[in-house]
Amino acid sequence: MSYISLEVNCDEDFIEIFMAELAEIGFSTFQEKEGGDGLFAYSEENQNIETSQIQALFQQYEKLTSLSYNLGTVEKENWNSDWEKNYEPIEVEDKILVRAHFHPSKPQFPIEIIVTPKMSFGTGHHETTYQMLNQMYDMDLEDKMVLDAGCGTGILAIFAALRGATKVDAYDIDEWAVENTVENFSLNSIIASKHKVWQGEVQSIPKKETYDLVLANINKNILLSDIQHLNKHIKKGGFLMLSGFYENDIPDILNECSKFSLELINQSVRNQWSAILLKNNK
Numbered sequence: 001m002s003y004i005s006l007e008v009n010c011d012e013d014f015i016e017i018f019m020a021e022l023a024e025i026g027f028s029t030f031q032e033k034e035g036g037d038g039l040f041a042y043s044e045e046n047q048n049i050e051t052s053q054i055q056a057l058f059q060q061y062e063k064l065t066s067l068s069y070n071l072g073t074v075e076k077e078n079w080n081s082d083w084e085k086n087y088e089p090i091e092v093e094d095k096i097l098v099r100a101h102f103h104p105s106k107p108q109f110p111i112e113i114i115v116t117p118k119m120s121f122g123t124g125h126h127e128t129t130y131q132m133l134n135q136m137y138d139m140d141l142e143d144k145m146v147l148d149a150g151c152g153t154g155i156l157a158i159f160a161a162l163r164g165a166t167k168v169d170a171y172d173i174d175e176w177a178v179e180n181t182v183e184n185f186s187l188n189s190i191i192a193s194k195h196k197v198w199q200g201e202v203q204s205i206p207k208k209e210t211y212d213l214v215l216a217n218i219n220k221n222i223l224l225s226d227i228q229h230l231n232k233h234i235k236k237g238g239f240l241m242l243s244g245f246y247e248n249d250i251p252d253i254l255n256e257c258s259k260f261s262l263e264l265i266n267q268s269v270r271n272q273w274s275a276i277l278l279k280n281n282k
Helices: 012-024 051-059 081-086 127-137 155-162 175-187 220-231 247-260
Strands: 002-009 029-032 038-044 068-075 090-092 096-099 111-114 145-149 167-172 196-199 211-217 234-246 262-270 273-280
Touching (some): 002 012, 012 038, 012 220, 051 068, 090 127, 096 127, 111 155, 127 155, 127 211, 127 234, 127 262, 145 155, 145 220, 155 167, 155 175, 155 211, 167 175, 175 196, 211 220, 220 234, 220 247, 234 247, 247 262, 247 273
Parallel strands (some): 096 111, 145 167, 167 196
Antiparallel strands (some): 002 038, 029 038, 234 273, 262 273
């Protein structure tokens, strides 16, 4: 399988902005360049990203930052291998430690999650994953059914399983993310066969399946399109947790959620990124 690769050279202040913008046109995996002078973005070729889309995006910012980019294709491989070896553990408050298998354990944390990220998004380093984990920590997940929509590394699904969820389903459009999630399940002594992980989009969720909690850490445009579908799979009184968007995007997300009797329960903001928890009152 080949991937579209995009190298972006820009000022450090614009890296997260470009991650968000590129995610909206179909890029799914990102890696910051050493030295903080840009990023690499990747997408499966079947996403059909047009060169004109990329050109139009960068034209909006060319007067705001020094900017150049190179577009190409690469074969499937673990491009993040060097980064994986050097990334630091993440501490979510004093509650959760996210680490690689080669990091030492820290028993003072109530929960430890072991993640080998490969090309998948979701290590806890990003503000969105951090906030999702932090909000999930305060929820009762014992014997619950949970869906992780766009699972990336599977970190949110893993956390739900570690907190006692009976059934944890997860899907992602990226084949690599599905493989990575299964691997990370094993690293955390979660028996993958007791749960379900598959490659697909929101329409691939089995029609009759409903969940106590649906998690979706995806970009704004996909969320706005997917909320109506995800809502069909939330039990009455169940919850939907969303992230992957900026603080100023909250009104648009809440407006869409209001169409489906989804009530805002909690929200958080960290470095302009947001996460919200809603309850299904239908």
